Amino acid sequence: MPFKATNYPPNWRDEIRPAILKRDGYKCLVCGVHQRAFGYRDKNGTFVECDDHMTRWANQQGISCFTIYLSVGHTCHDTLCVNPYHLKTMCPRCHNAHDLQNRLANRKYKLKNSRYVCSGRK
Ligand SMILES: [Zn+2]
């Protein structure tokens, strides 16, 4: 889902997001990868961190390395929710998987056009 600023609280970028990243120790709570880790995903989806030597090796194998930029996702799927218990730090890969599950669930329950509003919002 593309990031839409209007779907997020006004202090999301400056306050909420940094606070959650800090709370979670700047790593993905699902797979444990660190903020700005550099490397690639192996066949099993495990992130392999690369130093210069490893990067050169990977490139020779046709594997491209990239940097992890963590994002903060909503476990309740209401992007306006600011309840810290509903927020968790995830890497792009885990975030996509998380959103995908939500989209599939929405389709199942035909909630596609109605916006879910979290009851735990403060
Ligand atoms: Zn992850």
Ligand SMILES: [Zn+2]
């Ligand atoms: Zn919530």
